Amino acid sequence: MNPWQRLNRRMLLVHPVNEVIKYVPVLLGSVILGASSGNHAWSLIPTGIVVVLALSRWFTTTYRVGPTHVELRTGLIQRRSLSVPRSRIRSVDIEADLLHRALGLAVLAIGTGQQAEAGERFKLDALDARVVPGLRAELLAHTGAEVSGPGPQEAEVGGREIGHWRAGWVRYAPLSLTGFAIVAPVVGFGFQYGFGEKVFRSAAHGVGGGNVALGIAGLVLPVVLVVSVASCAQYLATYYGLRVLDDGRTLHLRYGFFTTRQITLDLARFRGATVKEPLLLRLAGAAELEAIMTGENPRQRILPQAPEGAVHHTLAHVLTPAARRVGAHAPVLVPGEPGDFARADATSVTTEKSEVGATASGAGTDAPPSAAPAAAGAPGSVVLVSHGGAARYRRYTRAVGPAAATALVPLVASLVGVRYSPWWWLVPAVLTVVAIALAEDRYRGLGHAVLPETPLAPTWLVTRSGSLDRERDCLAAPGVLGWTIRQTFFQRRAGLATLVAATGAGKKRYLVLDVPVARAHEIIEQITPGLAGTRQVRAT
Incomplete structure (x- = not known):
């Protein structure tokens, strides 16, 4: 068993500063109290207590990395012990703000793929940055993640670059x-x-x-x-400086100007991705990309606001196993047990270089979506099926109706004799025009697709909806745990339903809005064969 170790002594310079900044409002109050009472010692006592408690962390915090568990003991008044099985470690994230970087320190946080309270996270603050790469490699050894190239301020990771900030x-x-x-x-x-x-x-x-x-x-x-x-x-x-690297087993993200962060995402917890296209971003030809993950931080942002070409380039690599291949022996994700993925050796798959797409040197460019290495029918670029005239009619009635109703306000005011400027009649007119445009855009953004299983990839459910905050969700079938077909009174009259896919990842519920009822049952059968025969419809 390895001996217990302490954090780096230079943390004695970090924690007092951080704690004083954290309690600035309280310390300012003590200064005001001391000045008003004429006893300036009152302003020094709280500051001294904060500094002493911060310094005590070095004496009360110890950790050790054993053959089966990683353990942490901390706390002065309330002693706390954390023990994490090494086999459950799914990520090791590294963070360093300006003060840490100036002192050659870093913060190392261990993630197990489970939700945890802030006080229950396994975090080592602060370690010597030179030992972090080796410790990180040791903790992630069982996942097969490649970590190399130790440096004083960061841990360089191996893998293929699939995204690069500009x-x-x-x-x-x-x-x-x-x-x-x-x-x-x-x-x-x-x-x-x-x-x-x-x-x-x-x-x-x-x-x-x-x-x-x-x-x-x-x-x-x-x-x-x-x-x-x-x-x-x-x-x-x-x-600043965002890079997204894929080594076939994990995604590595590194970014930050003042505070640098390195995040590792275990692809065993990967269930899909979401392309976020808010209205203003969409008009500018841009989008955001999030990973759909199980466990801790289930909606991890991979790319912030970026050109559509860069987003689709990264999305294609993330969702297409052939494009995510790194070298001859990198693993790919294939359908496994329900709710999880099994790993397979890419040596059993023959893929031409032209099918893989652009090389790492082109990642993150402002290239058009066609430059992304997505084959026809890839989840990120598949053409979606529209939901028909009934769904379009619902978009218009729900948007235009309330906007046109605002005309009742000046109308009632006229009937009761209230004087107002004729300019106020422009409000319902403008709102109605905007509502018509919004309804049409919402219908254009409404759609879904089901991509059948291939030898390299699982079945995919792709669904898109919204206008002001449009999202395109690509969800892998092994991550779907159950279904709900929901119908309101007006949906039943229109022959439509909202299909809800339940999953343990991301938003937990992914909706296919206003789809014809018969088509909803077909989607269930295509994604999870056999469940459609035991369906239940919930009316609201």
């Missing part, structure tokens, strides 16, 4: 709807403090709608500008 991608950072969601609370804050009252009062007294529009633009545009700059800065700081 500086020009930062132009897509402000186009995420999540970033612009910050604008709404700011505008709401302005309305709460009188801006809305002034706008509506002006409109009620006949002030031109142009002045009202200028007032709103004067509030929103500066906020949009600030949010855009902040999104670009956050994008650069987080994803």
Whole structure:
């Protein structure tokens, strides 16, 4: 049995700084209290307590790597012991912020593929960066992951590069709807403090709608500008230098400017991928890519906002076993037991170089999707089946109906004698036009496909829906655990249903929206043969 070891002594310089930063609000309160009471010692006592507790971590934290388990003991007041079987280790992630990198340290976190509370994660903070590559290789030895090339600040990993960050991608950072969601609370804050009252009062007294529009633009545009700059800065700081490597058994991600991160994803937990296409990104010809994984962090982002060509290039390598091959003896994923994948030796598969696609040197370029090494019918590029006129009619009624109903507001106001500017009639007119465009786009984005099993790959379910936040989900059949056919009153009248595939990965529930009922049963039979005979339909 290996002896117990301590973390690097240089952590005594790291933890006090981090803890003081963490408790800045409390320490500021103690400073104010000390200044108001005239006893400045009060401001020093909390700081001293925080520093002492941070320093005690080095004396109370020990770890050891045994032949069967990895163990960690930590805590001063509340002692805690963690033990992880080495056979259950699925990932070893490495992180280092500016202070860690300046001192030659790194943080090593072990993942077992299971959800864990923050305090229950096996994390070693901080280790000498020079010992991290060797320790990581030792912990991942049973998975067959290749780790080589030790360095003082990072652990270099082997494998084929299937994604590479480009500086020009930062132009897509402000186009995420999540970033612009910050604008709404700011505008709401302005309305709460009188801006809305002034706008509506002006409109009620006949002030031109142009002045009202200028007032709103004067509030929103500066906020949009600030949010855009902040999104670009956050994008650069987080994803600078991103590389995605595939060694056939694991995916390795490395990125970060101030804080560098190295993430290992075990492909044994891989169940598919999601291409996220929010409206603004889609209009700019960009998308995001997420892996559908079981266990911890089931929706791991592989590529942030990036050109469609780069996303489809990486997606094709991830989903197509032949394209993910590395060398002559790399393993590929083939259908195995339900909910899992078995491994096979790629030497039993003959694949021409032209079928594999672009070499690693072309990964991450702004090439068009056709440059990706995806064969015809690959999950990421297959043409989807539309859901018919009934589904289209539902898209229009659900979008246009509420928008047209807003015309009742000025109509009722006219009937009760309330004076208002005629410009307000533009609101229902504009909303109706926008709703029509939205409904048509939602229908164009609605579809599904089922790709049959091949000697190299399992059966795939591909489903897409949405407009403002469109997602294309590619789910492998071995990951599907069960089905639900859900029908509302209006769906039953239209002969449609929502098919829900249950899985232990990613979002847990993947929907095929408004598909004809007969087709829903066919999908179940194609993905999981035999389950369609014991079906149950849930009405809502």
